[in-house]
Every structure is written in C-alpha cells, then in structure tokens.
Amino acid sequence: MEIGKRIKSLRKEKKLSLKQLSERTGISISFLSDIENERSTPSLERTKDIAQALNTTVSYLLGEGRGPENSSKLPEQTAGEEIRYLLGKPELKLVLEELKHFEDWDETDRAELFYYLKAKRLIRTKKK
Structure with a gap:
C-alpha cells in the first residue's frame, strides 16, 4: 500500500x-487529496504533520513501521537499530563513523535521520 492510500485509509x-485533516495539519484540502490519490508525494515535514494529526508514525505511513500508535515518536533504541540496518553498506558505515559519537545522539536526532532515510528509500523505490 502506498503512502497516500495509508493516509486515506487511516x-x-x-x-x-x-x-x-486539513485543519489539523495546515495542509490544503486539495494537496491532501492529491497525496491520497497518489498524484503528489508529501515532503518529510508534511508527512510528519500528517502522522501527528492521525496519531501514528511516519514509519507506518511509509509502509515500514508498526501500525497506528498513540505517539508519532519512535523509541530511541528502535531508531538506532533501524539506522544501523539501513546503513549496512560499508561505504555508508564509513560516513556514519565520520559523524563521530552517533551513540550520543539524542532520540530526536536519531529519529530525524531515520525518517529521512526511510523517505529516501521510498522515493527511490517509486522511481523503479
């Protein structure tokens, strides 16, 4: 199921x-309709707004997380584990090591990187 279909279903x-939903997110009705009907793809920031308004996670809307939850926050450990999984290629591991002290990042920074990587993977998958 694509992101628009998940949003519409939820x-x-x-x-x-x-x-x-428009009132809760500050996103126009026409843009929300375009998203739900797969004519547009929301930015990561807009996806976060929609997830919060629907009381779910960005990960769920991207099709890779658990179902709807009471919070749009991703637990710190899960974000770190997911990032390590997504960055499994040796050249990307080197980039992560260059960032130094990834383990000391707070939950917000880890979740932000996690959501970015998920969105990039979704965009890449759609292009194929």
Missing part, C-alpha cells in the same frame, strides 16, 4: 474528513 478509519 483518515477514514478515524472518521475524519479532508477538511478536518
């Missing part, structure tokens, strides 16, 4: 209209 499950 919005309907929560019995929200496009107008209500």
Whole structure:
C-alpha cells in the first residue's frame, strides 16, 4: 500500500474528513487529496504533520513501521537499530563513523535521520 492510500485509509478509519485533516495539519484540502490519490508525494515535514494529526508514525505511513500508535515518536533504541540496518553498506558505515559519537545522539536526532532515510528509500523505490 502506498503512502497516500495509508493516509486515506487511516483518515477514514478515524472518521475524519479532508477538511478536518486539513485543519489539523495546515495542509490544503486539495494537496491532501492529491497525496491520497497518489498524484503528489508529501515532503518529510508534511508527512510528519500528517502522522501527528492521525496519531501514528511516519514509519507506518511509509509502509515500514508498526501500525497506528498513540505517539508519532519512535523509541530511541528502535531508531538506532533501524539506522544501523539501513546503513549496512560499508561505504555508508564509513560516513556514519565520520559523524563521530552517533551513540550520543539524542532520540530526536536519531529519529530525524531515520525518517529521512526511510523517505529516501521510498522515493527511490517509486522511481523503479
């Protein structure tokens, strides 16, 4: 299921209209409609806004996380594990090592990197 279909399904499950979701996110009704109908792809920032309004995670909307949850925050350990998994290629490990002290990053920084990597993978998958 694509991101737009997940958003639409979750919005309907929560019995929200496009107008209500628009009011919660600050995103226009027409853009939300375009997203739900796969005519547009939201930015990572907009995806975060939608996830928060629907009480779920960005990871879920991207099709790779657990189902809807009570919080849009990803536990610190899970974010770190996911980032390590996604950066499994040797050349990317070197980049991560260059960043130094990844283990000392706070949960917000780890989650932000995690969401970015997930979004990039989704975009790359859609291009194929």
